[in-house]
Amino acid sequence: MSTPGTAALTRLADLVGAEHFWTDPTGLSRYVVDGRWPRAAVQPGSAEEVAEVVRLARAEKLALVPVGGGTRLGLGMPPSRYDVAVDCSRLNRIIAYDPGDLTLGVEAGMRVAALDAVLARHGQMLPLEMPFFDAMTIGGMLASGSSGPQRQLYGAPRDFLLGAEFVTGEGRRAKSGGRVVKNVTGYDFHRLLIGSLGTLAIFTVANFRTFPRPPAQALFVISFAELGGALALRRALAQSPLTPTAIELASPALVRLLGPDAALVPPGHWSVWVLAGGESTVVERHARDLERMARSASRTAFARLDAESMNPLWTRLREFPSLAREASPAPTLVKCNMLPGELGTLAAHAENIAGRHRLPCALLLRGVGILYVLLLPEETGEETLARLAAAAEELLQTGTEYGSAVVEACPVELKRMVHVWGSAARRNDLELMRRLKQVFDPDHVLSPGRHIGGL
Amino acid sequence: MHPTKAVSRRLQRRTLRDLQRLLGPENVLHEPEDLLLYEYDGSVEVARPDCVVFPQTTEQVVGIVQIARRDRVPIVGRGAGTGLSGGALAREGGIVVVFSRMNRILEIDLENQRAVVQPGVVNLDLTKAVEHAGLYFAPDPSSQKACTIGGNVAENAGGPHTLAYGVTTNHVLGLELVLMDGSVVRVGSRAPDPPGYDLTGLLVGSEGTLALVTEITVRLLRSPEAVKTLLAVFDRVDDATATVVEITARAITPAACEMLDGWTLRAVEDFIHAGFPLDAAAVLLIELEGLAEAVEAQAVQVFDVCTRCRAREVRLARDEAERQRLWAGRKNAFGAVGRLSPSYYTQDGVIPRTKLPETLRRIEQIGATYGFQIGNVFHAGDGNLHPIILFDSRDPDQFARAVAASTAIMEHCLSVGGALTGEHGVGMEKSELMPRMFTEDDLELMRRVRDAFDPLGLLNPGKILPLGKGCGEIRVQPLPLRAPQSA
Numbered sequence: 001m002s003t004p005g006t007a008a009l010t011r012l013a014d015l016v017g018a019e020h021f022w023t024d025p026t027g028l029s030r031y032v033v034d035g036r037w038p039r040a041a042v043q044p045g046s047a048e049e050v051a052e053v054v055r056l057a058r059a060e061k062l063a064l065v066p067v068g069g070g071t072r073l074g075l076g077m078p079p080s081r082y083d084v085a086v087d088c089s090r091l092n093r094i095i096a097y098d099p100g101d102l103t104l105g106v107e108a109g110m111r112v113a114a115l116d117a118v119l120a121r122h123g124q125m126l127p128l129e130m131p132f133f134d135a136m137t138i139g140g141m142l143a144s145g146s147s148g149p150q151r152q153l154y155g156a157p158r159d160f161l162l163g164a165e166f167v168t169g170e171g172r173r174a175k176s177g178g179r180v181v182k183n184v185t186g187y188d189f190h191r192l193l194i195g196s197l198g199t200l201a202i203f204t205v206a207n208f209r210t211f212p213r214p215p216a217q218a219l220f221v222i223s224f225a226e227l228g229g230a231l232a233l234r235r236a237l238a239q240s241p242l243t244p245t246a247i248e249l250a251s252p253a254l255v256r257l258l259g260p261d262a263a264l265v266p267p268g269h270w271s272v273w274v275l276a277g278g279e280s281t282v283v284e285r286h287a288r289d290l291e292r293m294a295r296s297a298s299r300t301a302f303a304r305l306d307a308e309s310m311n312p313l314w315t316r317l318r319e320f321p322s323l324a325r326e327a328s329p330a331p332t333l334v335k336c337n338m339l340p341g342e343l344g345t346l347a348a349h350a351e352n353i354a355g356r357h358r359l360p361c362a363l364l365l366r367g368v369g370i371l372y373v374l375l376l377p378e379e380t381g382e383e384t385l386a387r388l389a390a391a392a393e394e395l396l397q398t399g400t401e402y403g404s405a406v407v408e409a410c411p412v413e414l415k416r417m418v419h420v421w422g423s424a425a426r427r428n429d430l431e432l433m434r435r436l437k438q439v440f441d442p443d444h445v446l447s448p449g450r451h452i453g454g455l
Numbered sequence: 456m457h458p459t460k461a462v463s464r465r466l467q468r469r470t471l472r473d474l475q476r477l478l479g480p481e482n483v484l485h486e487p488e489d490l491l492l493y494e495y496d497g498s499v500e501v502a503r504p505d506c507v508v509f510p511q512t513t514e515q516v517v518g519i520v521q522i523a524r525r526d527r528v529p530i531v532g533r534g535a536g537t538g539l540s541g542g543a544l545a546r547e548g549g550i551v552v553v554f555s556r557m558n559r560i561l562e563i564d565l566e567n568q569r570a571v572v573q574p575g576v577v578n579l580d581l582t583k584a585v586e587h588a589g590l591y592f593a594p595d596p597s598s599q600k601a602c603t604i605g606g607n608v609a610e611n612a613g614g615p616h617t618l619a620y621g622v623t624t625n626h627v628l629g630l631e632l633v634l635m636d637g638s639v640v641r642v643g644s645r646a647p648d649p650p651g652y653d654l655t656g657l658l659v660g661s662e663g664t665l666a667l668v669t670e671i672t673v674r675l676l677r678s679p680e681a682v683k684t685l686l687a688v689f690d691r692v693d694d695a696t697a698t699v700v701e702i703t704a705r706a707i708t709p710a711a712c713e714m715l716d717g718w719t720l721r722a723v724e725d726f727i728h729a730g731f732p733l734d735a736a737a738v739l740l741i742e743l744e745g746l747a748e749a750v751e752a753q754a755v756q757v758f759d760v761c762t763r764c765r766a767r768e769v770r771l772a773r774d775e776a777e778r779q780r781l782w783a784g785r786k787n788a789f790g791a792v793g794r795l796s797p798s799y800y801t802q803d804g805v806i807p808r809t810k811l812p813e814t815l816r817r818i819e820q821i822g823a824t825y826g827f828q829i830g831n832v833f834h835a836g837d838g839n840l841h842p843i844i845l846f847d848s849r850d851p852d853q854f855a856r857a858v859a860a861s862t863a864i865m866e867h868c869l870s871v872g873g874a875l876t877g878e879h880g881v882g883m884e885k886s887e888l889m890p891r892m893f894t895e896d897d898l899e900l901m902r903r904v905r906d907a908f909d910p911l912g913l914l915n916p917g918k919i920l921p922l923g924k925g926c927g928e929i930r931v932q933p934l935p936l937r938a939p940q941s942a
Binding site for chain 2: 096098099100101102103123124145147155156158159168172173174175176178179180181182183184185186187188189191192194195196200211212235238239241242243278279281282284285335337338339340341368369370402403404406421422427428429430431432433435436438439440451452455
């Protein structure tokens with residue numbers, strides 16, 4: 001349909017410079033999305049160049065997919081058209097950092113880990129520990145709606161993003177919010193763009209409030225013979241005055257993925273991973289209260305790891321989606337969102353569904369009300385794929401009954417059998433989303449077809 | 456004063472008749488004397504609606520929207536009318552929809568810390584309904600005894616404790632909306648991360664220009680186990696602002712950090728007897744909340760910073776009664792100031808916190824240049840200024856100078872990287888200043904998003920976005936007159 005003419009590609013190359021333009025398979029292999037190859041990839045060097053690329057693409061009817069670290073390109077449905085990858089990694093500068101004000105403006109292509117290193121030098125941080133931490137960019141993190149365990153205490157990125165600059169599907173540069181910690185001037189487009197998968201606009205700058213790095217931290221790993229004990233501890237924590245940074249519940253199978261370091265959890269046992277940070281007196285208070293709560297919930301083991309000793313175990317837990325790749329040739333990750341009080345019910349459903357379809361599965365329950373279900377088939381035959389599809393479909397359905405559910409990662413072939421957004425496509429606010437797509441990207445230049453309802 | 460003239464368009468007979476049929480005549484006001492109250496909100500503006508209606512159900516709101524749409528009448532949502540930027544005023548006349556009779560708390564889920572409320576529920580009433588379980592609703596504008604959660608959602612309201620807990624948008628999970636085409640749409644969800652675009656994030660703070668909100672799902676927080684309230688007293692304003700800078704720089708995060716300058720605290724003390732020292736140049740009211748150990752550690756740090764920054768005295772509120780007195784002094788400051796001057800005008804600018812000392816010096820200069828006393832009582836911890844300009848609005852020369860002084864302050868805020876409004880909203884007060892902060896492309900995008908929700912432009916017209924070039928309306932600058940209460 002949209003075969004880019006040589007002329008259009010040449011103009012793109014002229015625009016960004018030949019050294020930032022690829023058409024060869026080696027150069028393009030990083031930008032493959034769900035098996036679809038672009039015709040070309042560009043690395044714009046400025047927000048204005050991003051805008052020019054988008055304007056040119058719009059005029060030439062080329063479809064673009066914005067790319068950051070390339071870590072979560074498998075989210076959503078395959079793009080319905082894909083001509084050019086827009087790699088934002090050259091937009092990698094901190095444009096304003098005022099440590100005394102705890103505010104920051106950073107270009108969207110900067111890697112989360114690189115930014116973290118800069119903030120660390122000032123004793124500050126952004127609570128962005130999440131899978132693919134080392135490779136993910138700020139823009140990709142926002143566009144993919146990613147978050148991690150620290151949201152228990154700090155909230156999701158939407159809660160500390162102060163403003164953004166972006167390029168719309170019409171190739172216009174625009175902004176919303178600002179770089180001050182309190183601001184209600186104008187519509188909050190920066191929140192709207194979080195999780196939009198690059199279907200409305202391409203982030204070029206993000207402004208955040210930063211946080212103090214806690215002076216002391218400790219990770220508590222508390223084991224239980226049954227899920228029930230782990231859930232009881234979660235509940236007791238939620239009703240306590242404690243302020244844990246993270247509360248993660250891991251199934252025995254998930255602990256096995258973590259390797260020999262995880263031996264502090266007895267084999268076959270569930271575990272609750274509680275991260276606490278702050279002044280040392282605050283960490284000690286968590287230790288005391290947790291010990292007591294864990295005992296009344298009949299814990300089978302209680303381990304404490306301090307800041308120096310908690311890695312690499314904590315890192316491995318954070319990176320659980322990548323561990324799945326080591327454990328299975330076709331790992332499939334379903335994310336279910338629900339009220340925290342329903343985590344146990346849904347976890348039981350998930351194990352049941354996986355069991356019925358004879359699929360090994362590992363579960364990670366996040367205290368704020370998220371259940372990650374990792375389906376880990378041992379091989380990739382057609383029959384296995386069929387079972388995988390059936391299980392994913394059931395998980396989507398059941399998850400939706402309690403809130404929402406999406407398939408976050410899976411083999412490409414599965415996307416021909418399962419709609420990864422589940423029944424989200426039947427939400428009654430989809431029409432509003434379509435109207436917004438029409439405003440931001442009327443010609444469907446950006447990531448066409450990847451988001452729910454073909455947005 | 457020169458209030459913005461409402462373009463009064465007489466309602467068609469059938470509009471009124473159908474509204475009365477839909478809601479019952481007792482729920483429709485249209486006599487001029489009945490409309491008087493609704494010409495005002497907490498701002499300095501005045502605009503007369505053509506009628507005021509009181510729906511009780513979402514279906515009735517749909518009916519109102521359908522009538523308004525059919526007859527091309529503007530429609531403006533209103534909570535308690537405590538807003539400070541004219542958001543609830545019918546700038547172009549039309550129907551004001553008051554949500555005060557949709558004031559039920561529909562559901563409380565203590566375990567999951569959620570509540571579902573109708574828009575007319577009063578902010579503080581939600582906290583009262585859940586405090587027995589150790590929970591509360593975090594946004595706490597100073598008007599929280601009167602203002603509604605629907606109004607909080609429209610304006611993305613803040614308050615002193617937003618420093619630690621965030622503003623309304625950080626506590627709203629989902630909404631039921633009535634759109635201008637008469638459809639009822641649910642956005643967001645009780646569960647985290649609903650797939651798709653974050654429409655809830657877009658709607659909160661959209662000042663009633665995109666949809667009417669008929670139901671709100673909010674998050675409730677657990678009350679902290681420990682609270683300490685400190686009063687730090689300074690002989691120099693510069694020392695007080697330096698303290699705020701240092702507290703921020705050391706990344707100490709109080710739950711609230713409020714400043715009153717000497718002139719304001721004397722006005723307050725005369726009226727409230729909060730216990731502020733009369734000879735101080737400034738005081739900081741600092742509240743620490745959380746785990747007992749965290750509060751203890753922070754108190755030590757705050758004492759240290761205050762002392763280093765030459766605080767004359769740092770006093771810890773000994774008991775709840777003293778704590779309440781100090782807060783009464785802060786929360787009633789605007790009322791106290793109101794007794795001293797025929798008119799006053801409260802601004803709402805934001806600056807990076809590192810710019811606080813130079814900004815307060817600049818405000819003092821501006822006061823001197825234009826010949827006014829400018830008081831300062833504000834959310835110092837998040838750089839959210841509320842300078843109060845006292846003047847006599849009956850004197851046209853004073854009025855003009857007050858406007859000029861106010862504009863000079865806003866220009867300074869923007870010049871140091873700040874924003875036009877931290878919590879009061881743009882409304883009709885600052886819509887004409889929007890081009891100072893946003894480009895034409897930024898504003899055009901906002902305009903088109905508004906049009907996507909409301910193609911006929913009937914929903915709260917004349918708010919947020921500048922009225923535009925060449926439309927011929929002569930717009931008086933933001934109008935200082937009075938301000939009953941500020942956040």
